[in-house]
Amino acid sequence: MSSDDSKLQEKHKVKSQKHKEKVDARVAKAKIERGIMLVITGNGKGKSTAGFGTVTRCVGHGQKAAVAQFIKGKWECGERNLLEKNGVPFAVMGTGFTWDTQDRTADIEAATEVWNQAKVYLADPQVDVVLLDEMTYMLGYDYLDKEEVLTAIQNRPKEQSVIVTGRGAIKELRDMADTVSEIKDEKHAFKAGIKARRGVDW
Numbered sequence: 001m002s003s004d005d006s007k008l009q010e011k012h013k014v015k016s017q018k019h020k021e022k023v024d025a026r027v028a029k030a031k032i033e034r035g036i037m038l039v040i041t042g043n044g045k046g047k048s049t050a051g052f053g054t055v056t057r058c059v060g061h062g063q064k065a066a067v068a069q070f071i072k073g074k075w076e077c078g079e080r081n082l083l084e085k086n087g088v089p090f091a092v093m094g095t096g097f098t099w100d101t102q103d104r105t106a107d108i109e110a111a112t113e114v115w116n117q118a119k120v121y122l123a124d125p126q127v128d129v130v131l132l133d134e135m136t137y138m139l140g141y142d143y144l145d146k147e148e149v150l151t152a153i154q155n156r157p158k159e160q161s162v163i164v165t166g167r168g169a170i171k172e173l174r175d176m177a178d179t180v181s182e183i184k185d186e187k188h189a190f191k192a193g194i195k196a197r198r199g200v201d202w
């Protein structure tokens with residue numbers, strides 16, 4: 001090894017040691033043990049997949065998760081096929097809200113039905129993670145009672161974590177959350193005319 005190389009290596013070692021010390025100090029500071037509220041919003045792709053990824057993590061640790069989906073998809077949901085087989089209950093819309101419907105009353109009925117089941121999950125201390133997929137729209141459009149939803153999330157069991165996904169999360173959701181991620185839309189294949197793909201988009 002040349003002396004330049006070993007100098008570089010030494011510099012790198014000192015830098016990573018300093019970085020490690022900083023990270024260790026921050027880790028040592030995090031002492032609170034409780035479930036978190038996570039909001040994944042923004043216009044970019046990856047909100048629901050991140051939510052389901054977390055549910056998968058939870059199940060992989062032998063914990064219990066539950067999913068409420070607030071939009072009736074055009075396609076079957078790959079995650080549901082897998083997770084239901086692994087004991088994850090799903091509350092899904094029978095009828096009503098899709099991007100195509102214009103029937104507000106039917107949409108509200110459908111949303112309320114899913115919400116009633118979601119409330120059961122949010123009150124169950126056995127459930128470690130609750131995913132409320134696409135729920136942001138239900139509050140954005142006033143399909144569900146804001147106060148009721150926020151209160152149910154707030155009053156959930158201490159160890160339970162909750163994930164809310166969807167575009168345009170209202171301020172109250174962001175304020176209440178412990179973690180908020182805004183996924184930015186830089187590019188999307190669909191805009192270049194590429195069809196949504198099974199196994200990638202649903």
Ligand code: ATP
Nearest residue numbers: 043044045046047048049050185188190196201202
């Ligand atoms: P995903 O389910 O892939 O994680 P998402 O939850 O972030 O996506 P949604 O707004 O729920 O996004 O949209 C669901 C569908 O729309 C998916 O098929 C996704 O690929 C597609 N989609 C997401 N973002 C965009 C975008 N910016 N432009 C076009 N299509 C999008």
Ligand code: MG
Nearest residue numbers: 047048134165
């Ligand atoms: Mg989504």
